Amino acid sequence: MAHSHRQTPENVKDTEVMSAVPVLNRTTPVHALGRVVIDSVMSLGELTLFAAQMLRWMLRGLPRRSVVLQSMHEVGVRSIPVVLITGMFIGMVLAVQGYSQFRLMRMETRLGAVINMTLVAELGPVLAATMLAGRVGSAMAAELGTMRVTEQIDALRALGANPVQYLVVPRFLASFLLIPLLTAFADAIGVIGGWMLSTLVLKIDSVYYWHYSSEFVTAWDFLTGLLKSMCFGAAISLIACHRGFNCGSGAEGVGRAATSSFVLSFIAILVSDFFLGMLFNEIYQTIWPGSSSFVSLVRCSGGQV
Amino acid sequence: MTDRLSANPQPLPAPFSEPFVGDDTGRPVISMRDVSRRFGAQQVLRGISLDVRAGETLALIGESGCGKSVMMKLMAGLIRPSSGDVQWDGVSIMNRSDEELVRDRLRFGYLFQGAALFDSMTVHENIAFGLRQNTRMSDGFIREIVHERLRDVGMPPSAASKMPSELSGGMRKRVGLARTLALMPEIILYDEPTTGLDPIMIDVINTLILKTRARRPVTSVVVTHEMSTVRKVADRVIMFYPLNRLQPDESQIVFEGTPEEAFSSDDPRVSQFVYGEAGERMQELAML
Numbered sequence: 001m002a003h004s005h006r007q008t009p010e011n012v013k014d015t016e017v018m019s020a021v022p023v024l025n026r027t028t029p030v031h032a033l034g035r036v037v038i039d040s041v042m043s044l045g046e047l048t049l050f051a052a053q054m055l056r057w058m059l060r061g062l063p064r065r066s067v068v069l070q071s072m073h074e075v076g077v078r079s080i081p082v083v084l085i086t087g088m089f090i091g092m093v094l095a096v097q098g099y100s101q102f103r104l105m106r107m108e109t110r111l112g113a114v115i116n117m118t119l120v121a122e123l124g125p126v127l128a129a130t131m132l133a134g135r136v137g138s139a140m141a142a143e144l145g146t147m148r149v150t151e152q153i154d155a156l157r158a159l160g161a162n163p164v165q166y167l168v169v170p171r172f173l174a175s176f177l178l179i180p181l182l183t184a185f186a187d188a189i190g191v192i193g194g195w196m197l198s199t200l201v202l203k204i205d206s207v208y209y210w211h212y213s214s215e216f217v218t219a220w221d222f223l224t225g226l227l228k229s230m231c232f233g234a235a236i237s238l239i240a241c242h243r244g245f246n247c248g249s250g251a252e253g254v255g256r257a258a259t260s261s262f263v264l265s266f267i268a269i270l271v272s273d274f275f276l277g278m279l280f281n282e283i284y285q286t287i288w289p290g291s292s293s294f295v296s297l298v299r300c301s302g303g304q305v
Numbered sequence: 306m307t308d309r310l311s312a313n314p315q316p317l318p319a320p321f322s323e324p325f326v327g328d329d330t331g332r333p334v335i336s337m338r339d340v341s342r343r344f345g346a347q348q349v350l351r352g353i354s355l356d357v358r359a360g361e362t363l364a365l366i367g368e369s370g371c372g373k374s375v376m377m378k379l380m381a382g383l384i385r386p387s388s389g390d391v392q393w394d395g396v397s398i399m400n401r402s403d404e405e406l407v408r409d410r411l412r413f414g415y416l417f418q419g420a421a422l423f424d425s426m427t428v429h430e431n432i433a434f435g436l437r438q439n440t441r442m443s444d445g446f447i448r449e450i451v452h453e454r455l456r457d458v459g460m461p462p463s464a465a466s467k468m469p470s471e472l473s474g475g476m477r478k479r480v481g482l483a484r485t486l487a488l489m490p491e492i493i494l495y496d497e498p499t500t501g502l503d504p505i506m507i508d509v510i511n512t513l514i515l516k517t518r519a520r521r522p523v524t525s526v527v528v529t530h531e532m533s534t535v536r537k538v539a540d541r542v543i544m545f546y547p548l549n550r551l552q553p554d555e556s557q558i559v560f561e562g563t564p565e566e567a568f569s570s571d572d573p574r575v576s577q578f579v580y581g582e583a584g585e586r587m588q589e590l591a592m593l
Contacts (some may be wrong), residue, residue, distance in 0.1 A: 151421040159435040292316035
């Protein structure tokens with residue numbers, strides 16, 4: 001999380017806090033490490049304050065419906081093709097990779113359970129979010145960065161609009177609400193892709209495929225996948241907007257904002273996926289102690305747990 | 306325009322509820338008190354104190370990078386000073402919340418250096434933006450105002466449907482001015498309004514600035530490098546000097562007076578700038 005933002009008069013921003021940090025001129029490895037740590041903590045703090053500011057403006061009132069709908073169109077409708085293609089190929093790749101392993105254990109008919117569970121609980125949300133971090137997040141960072149560089153964000157403020165409320169809130173809402181929906185599309189098309197390849201190419205019986213799928217994939221798996229994607233959507237939009245708002249000057253600054261938006265979003269997706277996975281497992285074990293889909297799957301195959 | 310806004314039957318927020326008719330009393334409307342501003346380790350402004358008086362046109366001149374545009378943003382409350390005080394009508398804005406600043410800033414019109422048109426919106430949507438954001442005027446009424454503002458800056462109503470990318474530099478500046486004027490501002494801040502334009506278009510913009518002031522006595526601050534603009538539109542001139550060329554105890558404001566006084570100044574820093582002479586700078590470049 002290197003802090004790449006450079007302070008210049010053209011890149012005007014209140015940074016009294018930053019200016020209070022002593023400038024480190026020495027370049028030993030220890031100093032470099034210290035600088036990276038300081039920059040990372042400051043970036044995280046800035047992002048947290050940015051998120052709090054966004055929430056405050058969102059609670060004060062939503063922007064005009066046309067502005068929100070425009071963001072939703074950009075985030076949602078225009079992302080459908082890329083999400084569908086991604087979902088389809090994830091499902092088919094899972095089928096191809098899983099088949100050879102399951103065949104060794106004579107468990108080919110249970111392939112659907114593994115494909116579908118992996119899709120709805122893990123790979124669907126993570127890969128859909130990754131694709132959207134690239135398509136939507138980078139575009140947001142570049143757009144807002146360009147607006148900053150060309151003083152359009154200052155122009156908004158001069159015309160009586162709050163840039164956070166006008167630019168960030170609609171993008172956050174669109175990402176938070178529509179990325180789960182896009183994930184559901186990716187899940188659905190992935191399930192279809194996995195099923196088609198398994199039954200039409202790998203010649204697995206369709207009845208068994210769906211039987212085991214319905215037995216092992218629960219509404220909980222689907223729900224946790226969607227909840228994860230909501231968090232991913234929030235993280236992608238906040239990181240992208242924050243990067244755009246803090247963009248450096250010129251084309252180089254805009255490029256860096258777009259790139260760092262994707263990199264930071266990808267890291268955020270993977271880290272939050274890990275912690276959310278642990279959290280949801282804990283909740284599941286609290287509600288239904290001693291049970292899990294994986295345990296059922298192994299038991300059903302005759303194995304010992 | 307004032308009559309139209311008054312005649313609008315819908316309730317309008319300030320400043321439209323009591324349309325501004327002008328103020329040429331000469332009282333300070335913007336006051337900077339010992340204002341400094343730094344970006345990271347780089348100090349741009351140091352201990353600046355100045356007043357902008359109601360009804361006047363003040364020109365801020367100085368070399369690139371001496372902090373004129375930063376000063377303008379400080380005046381409009383778009384950025385906060387690192388130290389010192391900014392006052393509007395004698396009242397400090399330092400403790401105002403973002404919400405209060407958004408509301409109170411409506412008395413300012415700001416023409417940005419590159420016009421800063423919203424490139425995802427048409428000319429019509431750009432000019433109408435402030436009205437849509439801050440009033441509940443009907444679309445038809447807003448369309449009338451947009452066309453009127455376009456005519457004010459010498460552009461046909463048919464230009465309303467164009468995108469900013471389809472406009473030339475001069476047209477962009479004029480649309481930016483039309484957008485600025487749409488909100489009937491009390492104070493207009495022009496950030497390098499003529500930079501990058503051909504001589505004829507420079508004169509067009511200068512004339513538009515004068516026409517705007519002739520309609521009602523708005524207060525104007527113009528940041529410019531064009532001495533023809535200073536000569537034509539300014540009542541008073543303040544010249545800034547880059548901090549890196551000053552001693553720590555020297556004032557950053559090296560000249561304050563009328564345009565005529567600027568042109569007859571015997572301060573070499575002032576005369577060098579107003580007459581566009583490189584002077585010892587060429588020797589400095591040769592030493593690099």
